[in-house]
Amino acid sequence: MNKSLAEKFYYYMKLGREFELRAKEEYMKGNIGGFLHLAIGEEGTHVGAILGFGNGEFFVHYRDHVYAIARGISPKLLMAELFGKITGVSKGKGGSMHFYSSKFNFYGGNAIVGAHIPHAVGLAYAKKYLGKSDGVMVAFGDGSTNSGNFYESLNLAAVYQVPLLFFCENNYYAIGTRIDRVSAFKDLYKKAKDYMIAIQIDGMDVFEVYRAVSLAKEYIQEEGKPYFIEALTYRYESHSMSDSGDYRSPRELKIAKEKDPIDNLLKKAFKESLLTKEFVEEIDRKVEIEIEEAVEFALNSKEPDLEELYKDIFCED
Ligand SMILES: Cc1ncc(C[n+]2csc(CCOP(=O)(O)OP(=O)(O)O)c2C)c(N)n1
Numbered sequence: 001m002n003k004s005l006a007e008k009f010y011y012y013m014k015l016g017r018e019f020e021l022r023a024k025e026e027y028m029k030g031n032i033g034g035f036l037h038l039a040i041g042e043e044g045t046h047v048g049a050i051l052g053f054g055n056g057e058f059f060v061h062y063r064d065h066v067y068a069i070a071r072g073i074s075p076k077l078l079m080a081e082l083f084g085k086i087t088g089v090s091k092g093k094g095g096s097m098h099f100y101s102s103k104f105n106f107y108g109g110n111a112i113v114g115a116h117i118p119h120a121v122g123l124a125y126a127k128k129y130l131g132k133s134d135g136v137m138v139a140f141g142d143g144s145t146n147s148g149n150f151y152e153s154l155n156l157a158a159v160y161q162v163p164l165l166f167f168c169e170n171n172y173y174a175i176g177t178r179i180d181r182v183s184a185f186k187d188l189y190k191k192a193k194d195y196m197i198a199i200q201i202d203g204m205d206v207f208e209v210y211r212a213v214s215l216a217k218e219y220i221q222e223e224g225k226p227y228f229i230e231a232l233t234y235r236y237e238s239h240s241m242s243d244s245g246d247y248r249s250p251r252e253l254k255i256a257k258e259k260d261p262i263d264n265l266l267k268k269a270f271k272e273s274l275l276t277k278e279f280v281e282e283i284d285r286k287v288e289i290e291i292e293e294a295v296e297f298a299l300n301s302k303e304p305d306l307e308e309l310y311k312d313i314f315c316e317d
């Protein structure tokens with residue numbers, strides 16, 4: 001692990017966390033409406049995966065903010081999207097669950113659990129068909145792995161041998177339902193291992209996620225075959241702003257927070273002299289300013305005109 005990578009990890013994880021903490025505040029003030037799913041606690045998984053995969057095409061479910069930030073999409077465009085403004089990354093028409101930017105190869109989020117997994121198989125198939133060597137990645141939650149779409153996708157990806165990285169974030173819950181109540185397997189990589197190489201990693205360790213995803217990317221590109229990673233992670237907040245999260249005990253939360261991915265990164269990086277205290281303080285100040293500017297931008301932007309309702313429905317090319 002080198003210094004510049006550790007610096008990037010810290011910057012994006014901190015930016016992601018502060019973005020979401022502020023989004024929660026703005027939601028409570030009434031500046032953001034609709035759904036809001038936060039990934040606080042999952043930053044090691046999201047940032048490690050995006051940076052490990054590079055610029056390749058990426059599909060994701062609705063818990064998409066930190067992925068978009070790590071992809072380099074401006075927090076201004078993302079905050080404006082949450083505020084429902086025309087300057088938002090999806091012109092204020094998608095909100096939290098539908099960040100989308102073809103410029104950034106970002107084809108998420110998607111609100112329907114598991115529905116985007118076959119889309120990713122389709123794009124990976126197209127790549128292979130057109131003789132392109134770069135791969136595609138799709139991120140989804142543990143809950144998706146109980147859906148038919150998921151198994152159809154594993155099957156087709158293996159039948160056609162497409163360059164697709166399946167990236168499962170196992171945070172142990174689908175809304176309020178704990179995984180062992182709905183899934184025959186607690187270790188979700190086992191659901192994929194007869195179709196392709198499938199591994200389980202510690203998603204609270206950004207270094208481990210980055211390493212595993214980088215290696216998987218090399219594999220799918222060189223071999224032209226699918227690959228499956230299950231990252232064990234945890235969300236600190238409730239499923240969305242509309243549930244209380246009280247289906248988890250305070251003790252469970254406390255144990256999870258002891259593995260906090262940002263603290264984890266700092267501990268390792270200080271020990272190996274990859275980060276300095278001065279750098280961390282400088283980033284904290286930079287992040288504070290960026291978030292403030294993002295909220296200003298969102299507040300001062302306009303809502304979409306009514307005619308926007310009829311745009312972006314059919315492909316015009
Ligand atoms: C097909 C479908 N069924 C049900 C829902 C309602 N729903 C929204 S999120 C969710 C839980 C999904 O959990 P998981 O895949 O583990 O992702 P996480 O929220 O934990 O990131 C459900 C059941 C939905 N959006 N789509």
Ligand SMILES: [Mg+2]
Pocket residue numbers: 141142143169170171172173174175
């Ligand atoms: Mg889940």
